[in-house]
Amino acid sequence: MTTAQFGLDTFGDVTEDANGKPVSHAEAIRNVxxxxxxxxQVGVQFFGIGEHHTxxxxxxxxxxxxxxxxGRTEDIRLGSAVTVLSSDDPVRVYQRFATLNAVSNGRAEVTLGRGSSIESFPLFGxxxxxxxxxxxxxxxxxxxxxxxEPVTWHGKTxxxxxxxxVVPHTGDFPVWVGVGGSPQSVVRAAHYGFSLMLAIIGGHPKRFAPYSQxxxxxxxxxxxxxxxxxxHSPGHVAATDEQAQREFWPYYRDVITRVGRTRGFATPTEASxxxxxGPHGALYVGSPETVAQKIAANLRVLQATRFDLKYGIxxxxxxSLMTTIELYGNAVIPRVRELLATPAAGMLPASK
Structure with a gap:
C-alpha cells in the first residue's frame, strides 16, 4: 500500500467561461x-484521457x-482512460500507443474498454x-x-x-482493462495478463471487492x-467539504440527468x-482531508494500489479544475500516503 500510485483522469469535458458560456472545443482541448x-508539477504520477465523441x-x-x-512534461505517466477497443482497430491502437511510448520516453499506458459510452459504434459502423x-x-x-513478435491471427471482426x-517496436508499456461490473471482463483481463482498472461511478465501492479477489x-x-x-472514480476537491459539494452538484445533476436518459441512470436528487x-458512496467530493480518508479506506477495501480521480464534469x-488538481497533488496524495503507512488509519466504518 505504501507504494500506491495516484493519477488523474479526464474526459475533456467542455467547461464554462466566466459568463457561464461553454468554451469552444479547441479551448477545451488546450485546457486539458x-x-x-x-x-x-504538483506530483501526480499518471494523467489519463478517456475517449469520447460527443x-x-x-x-x-x-x-x-x-x-x-x-512534449511539455518529463516524468508523469500518460495513457488512456479508456480507449474503446471494440470500435477501433487493435493494430492502430497498438501503433498509436507504441508511438506515444517513444515520444514520451517510456511513459505510455493504455486502458482498454468495451465502451460504456457507445457513441463510437454507429460513428464507425x-x-x-x-x-x-x-x-x-x-x-x-x-x-x-x-x-x-510477428503476428499470425484470424477472426471475424x-x-x-x-x-x-507490426511496428514500431518501442518496448513494453502497461495495459489495463477497464471494468465497470462484469466478472467476465475481470477474468478476461487475467487471462491476457493485463492489469485491472475498476471503474466505480456509483454505489458503495466495497461491492467491487469480490472483483479484486x-x-x-x-x-x-x-x-x-x-x-x-x-x-477510477469521479470527484472534486475544494478547500472545504461544503464548497466542493456546492460547486460540483449542479453540474453533476445536469450531466447525470442528461446521460441517464439513454443509459438508464436514475435522476440525481440532493439526497442521492x-x-x-458520503463515506459509502462513489463520489470523492470534499476537502483534501475528506477525499484522502475516503481514498485510503477504499484502496484497502479493494486491495488496490492505484487510484485515478476522474476530475471535472x-x-x-x-x-475550478486547476484548483482541484493543485489540492489533489499537494494535499490529498501526501495525506493518503500517510494514512496508508498507518495500519489502523483510513478505514471507513462498516456500512449498516
Whole structure:
C-alpha cells in the first residue's frame, strides 16, 4: 500500500467561461494540456484521457493530446482512460500507443474498454449486437501484438494477419482493462495478463471487492504473477467539504440527468447526491482531508494500489479544475500516503 500510485483522469469535458458560456472545443482541448502540465508539477504520477465523441466531451483522439502533453512534461505517466477497443482497430491502437511510448520516453499506458459510452459504434459502423464479440476478439489480437513478435491471427471482426511484423517496436508499456461490473471482463483481463482498472461511478465501492479477489484468483489459475488493481472514480476537491459539494452538484445533476436518459441512470436528487459523496458512496467530493480518508479506506477495501480521480464534469470551470488538481497533488496524495503507512488509519466504518 505504501507504494500506491495516484493519477488523474479526464474526459475533456467542455467547461464554462466566466459568463457561464461553454468554451469552444479547441479551448477545451488546450485546457486539458494545461491541466496535465500542472498535474506533473504538483506530483501526480499518471494523467489519463478517456475517449469520447460527443459535443460536451470532444475527445476522440486522446493519443494526440497525450503526445502533446509528453512534449511539455518529463516524468508523469500518460495513457488512456479508456480507449474503446471494440470500435477501433487493435493494430492502430497498438501503433498509436507504441508511438506515444517513444515520444514520451517510456511513459505510455493504455486502458482498454468495451465502451460504456457507445457513441463510437454507429460513428464507425459497428453493430451493438456484436458488443461482446468485438471486445473479445480485439483484446485477443491486442494481446498478440503486445508480445512484440510477428503476428499470425484470424477472426471475424477484422482481416487476418499472417506472420505480420507490426511496428514500431518501442518496448513494453502497461495495459489495463477497464471494468465497470462484469466478472467476465475481470477474468478476461487475467487471462491476457493485463492489469485491472475498476471503474466505480456509483454505489458503495466495497461491492467491487469480490472483483479484486476474483482477478487475483484467476491470475493464479492462469499461472500468472499478481498484477495491480486500480480504481477510477469521479470527484472534486475544494478547500472545504461544503464548497466542493456546492460547486460540483449542479453540474453533476445536469450531466447525470442528461446521460441517464439513454443509459438508464436514475435522476440525481440532493439526497442521492449526499449519499454518493458520503463515506459509502462513489463520489470523492470534499476537502483534501475528506477525499484522502475516503481514498485510503477504499484502496484497502479493494486491495488496490492505484487510484485515478476522474476530475471535472461538463460545465465546471477550468479554474475550478486547476484548483482541484493543485489540492489533489499537494494535499490529498501526501495525506493518503500517510494514512496508508498507518495500519489502523483510513478505514471507513462498516456500512449498516
Amino acid at each position: 494540456v494545461e491541466q496535465a502540465v500542472l498535474a506533473e 459535443d460536451d466531451m470532444p475527445m476522440p483522439a486522446a493519443d494526440i493530446v497525450l503526445a502533446t502533453i509528453a 459497428y453493430d451493438l449486437a456484436d458488443y461482446e464479440e468485438l471486445f473479445e476478439e480485439k483484446t485477443n489480437l491486442f494481446a498478440e501484438l503486445m508480445k512484440g 477484422r482481416p487476418a494477419l499472417d506472420n505480420q511484423d 476474483l482477478f487475483q484468483q484467476a491470475l493464479k489459475q492462469f499461472g500468472r504473477d499478481p498484477l495491480p488493481v486500480g480504481v 447526491y449526499a449519499h454518493e459523496v 461538463g460545465g465546471l470551470p477550468h479554474e
